[in-house]
Amino acid sequence: MSNDIIHPEGWKAAKGYANGMSAPAGGRVIYVGGQIGWNADQVFEVHDLIGQMEQTLKNVLAVVEAGGGKAEDIVRLTWYLTDKKDYIAKQRDVGAVYRKVMGRHFPAMAMVQVADLMEDEALVEIEATAVLPG
Secondary structure (H helix, E strand, O other), rough: OOOOOEEEOOOOOOOOEEEEOOOOOOOEEEEEHHHHOOOOOOOOOOOHHHHHHHHHHHHHHHHHHHOOOHHHEHHHEEEEEOOOOOOOOOOHHHHHHHHHHOOOOOOOOEEEEEOOOOOOOEEEEEEEEEEOOO
């Protein structure tokens, strides 16, 4: 079984996300806590949005894979960004890095600009939900 995209009839196409996802009942659910752009040793190797976004997505995927899942099992991502204008200015790079890590899988997403994140060097934090087939 797979997770399916839900798109209301007559709505404009969602670009880079899904308005909704359905997951099979009885599947195993993985809740991924907020991940940021540091490595496994909790060290920031990059200090720009795109570099941290790539590492953050890799961290999300690593947790899902450690639980036996894959990118296609992710049904929801919530992004917390410290600079909306920087994100918007780099949309082309954002899309390229997203596809590099997650492929062409676009789950339901929300993005929120926040004043700050708990780690001073963090520019983005992402949490996720994945549903593995039962």
